[in-house]
Amino acid sequence: MAAGSAFALVGANGAGKTTTIKLLMNILQPDRGSATIFGVDSRRLSPRELAKIGYVSENQKLPSALTLNEYLAYLRPFYPTWDKDLERTVLKLFRLPADRKISQLSHGNRMKAALSCALCYHPQLLVLDEPFNGLDPLIRDEFMDGILRQADQMTVFISTHDLADIETFATDIAFLNEGQLLFQESMESLMGRFRSICITLDDDATPINAPPHWLNIRRSGSVVAFTHSRFKNDDLAEELAAMGVVYRHLDVESVNLRTVFTSSARAAVEMAQGDCK
Secondary structure, eight states: OOTTOEEEEEOOTTSSHHHHHHHHTTSSOOSSOOOEETTEEGGGOOHHHHTTEEEEETTOOOOTTSBHHHHHHHHGGGOTTOOHHHHHHHHHHHTOOTTSBGGGSOHHHHHHHHHHHHHTTOOSEEEEESTTTTOOHHHHHHHHHHHHTTGGGSEEEEEESOGGGTTTTOSEEEEEETTEEEEEEEHHHHHHHOEEEEEEESOTTOOOOOOTTEEEEEEETTEEEEEESSOOTTTHHHHHHHTTOOEEEEEEEOOOHHHHHHHHHHHHHHHHHHHHO
16 A cells, blocks of 8 residues: 555445454454554554554544543643644534533544544554444535545545545555455556446347456346446457447446446355355
8 A cells, every 4th residue: 555545445344344454453363364564564563653553443432531632631642743733723623522521422523533533643544444434424524524634644544335435535445345355456447447338239139148347237138238347448349349249339338436346246246156056
């Protein structure tokens, strides 16, 4: 993951995103394999590395008996790079009642409080584990605004199944499905190779032996629709000709990240079911 990038780990609930993050943060120990953060084995992270990492999780517990001001005062000595000016700016941006006990904050304000605490020491790496769960649209926008204001100073690693929130934010993406990494690439490359295709065949009886990179195929008479996962502008007509497909009309449209996600997930399920037969 390149410094300054925004890396999104996406997948359905239960895909293994939180487990992956806990392994990276040394909250869980791996059975095999390894990961490094700042060039250090994640199982040997020291206070020096941890002081460079901000961490916000949907299940994060904050000391409910303290006010936010008291909690911030507790945290400051642990981080040599703590920025009190930034602290005031972030609290003002999020409109947080810093003199109120954390237990009295709404879920949205607790998430914004957790993010505020993670931003105030200028982390080089900000790790966000499903940060949008249970947040209303306005709180989500405020949350993302707080991240984007600091984005040029840090690398962001975010796990989520809320794809719309990261579609214009992430620079790189990985798709996790039932603990398996299906792909990892730049957002530009990913969105460049997926297209929604609709073909009107010359003859509705024409059989089609679809290749594996045609995903989520639907057919109704002479109309065949699918998601192409290896699209190149100049290759589709040649591909169809090589398959002996004669068509009257061809539509090609861009797709959103949700379509990429659902098409890939369905293809993975179908492949697994085929392997079990």
